[in-house]
Amino acid sequence: MMAVGISGYGIYIPRFRIKREEYAKAWGSFSAAGVTEKSVFGFDEDALTAAAKVTRRALESVPMEADMVTRFALATTSAPYLEKLLSGTVLVSVGIPNSAFTSDHTSSTRAGTEAMLAAFEHVMATQSGKAVVAAADAPKASMWDAVEHAFGAGAAAFVISSDNLIAELEGHFSYASEHFGERFKPKDDPLVRDLNVKKFAEGSVVRNTTSAGSALLKKLGRKPEDYQHVVIQQPDARVPVTVASRLKFTDAQLASSLVSKTLGDLGAASVPVALASALDAAKAGDRIMVISYGSGAGSDALSFKVVTDKKATVRVQADTERREYIDYVKYLKIKGAIQ
Amino acid sequence: MAHVSVPMYWRTIPQRYKLIGYKCKKCGAVNFPPKGVCKQCQSSSEFEETHLSGRGKVHTFVLISAGGAPPEFAEQEKAGGQYPVAIVELEEGPKVIGQIADIDPKEVKIGMPVRTELRKIYTEEEVIRYGFKFVPA
Ligand SMILES: [Zn+2]
Numbered sequence: 001m002m003a004v005g006i007s008g009y010g011i012y013i014p015r016f017r018i019k020r021e022e023y024a025k026a027w028g029s030f031s032a033a034g035v036t037e038k039s040v041f042g043f044d045e046d047a048l049t050a051a052a053k054v055t056r057r058a059l060e061s062v063p064m065e066a067d068m069v070t071r072f073a074l075a076t077t078s079a080p081y082l083e084k085l086l087s088g089t090v091l092v093s094v095g096i097p098n099s100a101f102t103s104d105h106t107s108s109t110r111a112g113t114e115a116m117l118a119a120f121e122h123v124m125a126t127q128s129g130k131a132v133v134a135a136a137d138a139p140k141a142s143m144w145d146a147v148e149h150a151f152g153a154g155a156a157a158f159v160i161s162s163d164n165l166i167a168e169l170e171g172h173f174s175y176a177s178e179h180f181g182e183r184f185k186p187k188d189d190p191l192v193r194d195l196n197v198k199k200f201a202e203g204s205v206v207r208n209t210t211s212a213g214s215a216l217l218k219k220l221g222r223k224p225e226d227y228q229h230v231v232i233q234q235p236d237a238r239v240p241v242t243v244a245s246r247l248k249f250t251d252a253q254l255a256s257s258l259v260s261k262t263l264g265d266l267g268a269a270s271v272p273v274a275l276a277s278a279l280d281a282a283k284a285g286d287r288i289m290v291i292s293y294g295s296g297a298g299s300d301a302l303s304f305k306v307v308t309d310k311k312a313t314v315r316v317q318a319d320t321e322r323r324e325y326i327d328y329v330k331y332l333k334i335k336g337a338i339q
Numbered sequence: 340m341a342h343v344s345v346p347m348y349w350r351t352i353p354q355r356y357k358l359i360g361y362k363c364k365k366c367g368a369v370n371f372p373p374k375g376v377c378k379q380c381q382s383s384s385e386f387e388e389t390h391l392s393g394r395g396k397v398h399t400f401v402l403i404s405a406g407g408a409p410p411e412f413a414e415q416e417k418a419g420g421q422y423p424v425a426i427v428e429l430e431e432g433p434k435v436i437g438q439i440a441d442i443d444p445k446e447v448k449i450g451m452p453v454r455t456e457l458r459k460i461y462t463e464e465e466v467i468r469y470g471f472k473f474v475p476a
Contacts, residue, residue, distance in 0.1 A: 014441075015441055042419065042440065042441065043415050043418045043419045043459075044415060044438075044440060044458040044459045044460070044472065045458065045459065046459060046467075048457070048469070049456070049457045049458050049459060049469070052456065052457040053456050053457070056456075080467055081467075089356075089457075089469060092352065092356050092357065093356040093357060093457045093469070095357060095390070324443065333417070333418040333419070334418055334419065336418070
C-alpha cells in the first residue's frame, strides 16, 4: 500500500502568557496540575485567525501552493459561531480552492486527531489528494469555574499527502465509549462545564486512551520501547504522565511533547501542537505514538515513523519563548470576561 | 459607528482576507484597494487581479490610545490598551493602511518588515468582521 503521512507542519503560539501565580493571587489557588504558565490569544484572535496562520505556515514548510489543496479539515472546541461553516473563513483567507471538500470538527478535544484521520482517509482514497488539517483552540469556561484555570491557546496544522513525507503514518486505532459529566457544554451555553467527579473522569481518560493505544501497539506488533516519542492529550501536565505510565511509556519518551507545562490545555489543538513539538525534536528513523482524548468519550491512536530530518521553519520552542506576561486583570479584559 | 452592512463588507473580502490587488493593464502599477481609474497613470481603467504577498515595510505609524479610537475599535482599545496603526509600503508598491498586531506598541519602528495575517477587525450585528492586520515578519 502507498505510504501516506505528514508532508509539512506549522504551529502558532500566541504571545501573551499568564503565570499560575496570577491565579493564586486572584483565587488563592490554581487547579491545573503541573502547569506553570499558559498562553492566551490576543483580543483580535480566535480559532479561525490562528487556523489561517498555521495553515499558511504548514503550506510554506512543504512548500506547497494553497491552490493544490483538495481537502481541508478544521478542528476546534472554541468555534466563534455555534452555527455557520467555519472552514470557509480559513479556506478563503489562505486561498484554498472553493472546490476543496471541507469539514469542521468541533464537539470534543478529540477533534484534532478526528480531523487528521479524515485527512488521511482522503489521501488514501485519492492518491493525488493534498489535505490540510488545522487545529486551533482556546477553550472557554466561566472564570468562577476551576476547569477554566488550565485553558490556554494555540494551533497547529499539517499537510497530509503521499509526497515529500516527513513522517509516515504506520497505523491507527480508535476507541469510543459512553461517559458523561466530564468537560461538556450543555445545549445553549458556550462555556465548558465539569462536574468535577475526578476519579470517574480519570477512569474515562485512562480507559479510552489505553484501549486505543494498546490496541494499536498490538496491531503493529510493537512494544512501548520501540518508540522514541509518545504524544498524549494534555488537559494539564499530569494526565499525560498517568496515561503514559499505564501504557509503560517513560517520562523520557513524553519529554519532547509535554507542551502543557508552559502553554496549558490547548483543547483540540493539544495533541496537534504536542505532535509538532515531537516532530521538531525527532530524528529520521524515530517512531512517534500519538494518543488523543475527548470527553464523552473517545481516543484516537496514531503511529508515525519519521523519515527525514526536515523541520518546520517555526519551531514550537521558538514560538513558546516569544512571550509577554500579563496580569489577571488584563487576562479578564482580553477574554471579554468583564462586561 | 460607521455602519458597514453585511453585503458591503462581503464585497471587500478579496481585499480584506486575501489582499487581491489590481494591476493596471496600461502602466503596470498595482492598485490596492481597487480604483475606478489607475491612480498612477490616471488614464486606464482596465486591471487584472494579482495576489499580493502581504509583505512590506512600515512607512509611517501612529499609536491610537484612549479616546482616539473610532467607535468600532473602542472595545479593543479598552481591553488591550493603545494599538499601532501604520501605513505600510507593500513589496508590490501600493501603500496600505492597517493595524499592527502581535507586538508591544513601543517596539514599532519605521522601516520594520511586516506581513499580513487574518485577524478579527471588529464585530457588528453579532457578525465577526475578519480582515488583515500587519504583524512583524
Ligand atoms: Zn495605470
